[in-house]
Amino acid sequence: DQQVKQNSPSLSVQEGRISILNCDYTNSMFDYFLWYKKYPAEGPTFLISISSIKDKNEDGRFTVFLNKSAKHLSLHIVPSQPGDSAVYFCAASASTGNQFYFGTGTSLTVIP
Amino acid sequence: ETGVTQTPRHLVMGMTNKKSLKCEQHLGHNAMYWYKQSAKKPLELMFVYNFKEQTENNSVPSRFSPECPNSSHLFLHLHTLQPEDSALYLCASSQARTDSYGYTFGSGTRLTVV
Numbered sequence: 001d002q003q004v005k006q007n008s009p010s011l012s013v014q015e016g017r018i019s020i021l022n023c024d025y026t027n028s029m030f031d032y033f034l035w036y037k038k039y040p041a042e043g044p045t046f047l048i049s050i051s052s053i054k055d056k057n058e059d060g061r062f063t064v065f066l067n068k069s070a071k072h073l074s075l076h077i078v079p080s081q082p083g084d085s086a087v088y089f090c091a092a093s094a095s096t097g098n099q100f101y102f103g104t105g106t107s108l109t110v111i112p
Numbered sequence: 113e114t115g116v117t118q119t120p121r122h123l124v125m126g127m128t129n130k131k132s133l134k135c136e137q138h139l140g141h142n143a144m145y146w147y148k149q150s151a152k153k154p155l156e157l158m159f160v161y162n163f164k165e166q167t168e169n170n171s172v173p174s175r176f177s178p179e180c181p182n183s184s185h186l187f188l189h190l191h192t193l194q195p196e197d198s199a200l201y202l203c204a205s206s207q208a209r210t211d212s213y214g215y216t217f218g219s220g221t222r223l224t225v226v
Contacts, residue, residue: 002154009152034214043116043202043217044155089155091214099168100214102147102155 003027004092006103014111019077021106023090026071030092034100035064035075038087047088048075080110115139118203118218126226127193133221135186135203143208144186145215146178149200161186162208193225 005024013019023033031052036044050057050064050073057064063076077084087107091100116137125131137144146158160168161180175197177189186203200222204215 004154036214036217041121041219043118043204043219045217046214049214091155099157099160104152104154 001026002104003030003101004090004103006088006090006106008106009104010107010109012109012111013080015082016079019075019080019084019108019110021075021077021088021090021108023073023075023103024071025073025092025101027092027094027101028071029094029096030101031095032093033064033066033073034091035062036089036091036102038089038105044089077108080108082110082112084108085110116203116205116216116218118201118221120221121219122222122224124224124226125190125193127195129193130189130191132190133188133201133203133223135188135218137184137186137203137205137216139205139216141205141207141216142183143206144180144183145204145206146176146186146188147202147204147217149202149220151199155202159188190223193223195225198223198225 034049035047037047038044048059048062050066066073087105089105091102093100119134143162148156158172159178164180179187200220202220203218206215
């Protein structure tokens with residue numbers, strides 16, 4: 001059973017606009033969440049994280065929002081740039097656990 | 113060299129072949145992982161090594177055999193694979209399990225079983 005879900009396999013956004021990528025999880029024990037970015041022929045790279053004690057974390061153009069009651073997190077990219085075109089994975093872990101669980105990824109295309 | 117390096121980048125093998133995937137990290141990390149990425153599926157954790165000791169084996173078939181001779185090197189030995197084993201195999205490392213900065217991934221080995 002998939003514990004982390006990214007229901008949108010792809011997303012296209014115009015350059016300069018906001019990109020919103022969504023992620024849902026089922027395990028209420030998850031308390032740490034990450035977003036990874038993956039370019040073709042490269043491994044995923046860490047982008048931004050958030051712990052359950054916060055509901056928002058911002059790093060430059062990237063902001064992650066966490067809604068614990070809905071078991072939902074989202075990644076906002078604003079303004080979107082063509083170089084942001086990649087596959088984005090969300091991942092979750094529990095402090096009592098020993099691994100991260102990954103979603104299936106969302107492929108973002110930013111159109112110039 | 114820095115980061116996590118995986119070789120080969122691409123591998124095509126027959127079902128009766130034996131091959132090995134190699135992973136090397138020069139980050140001083142203590143934990144290393146093998147993940148499998150199949151199309152339209154989440155990254156699947158296969159094996160975890162912590163301080164060279166295998167701590168996780170997520171019900172992986174015995175045709176996949178990991179080896180961790182030291183904290184910098186990790187191998188995945190393959191034998192009598194099936195076509196459905198074709199996937200991207202990613203190696204990752206971290207300072208500790210569930211490191212707060214997540215994992216550092218290699219670029220992966222694209223495996224095709226024919």
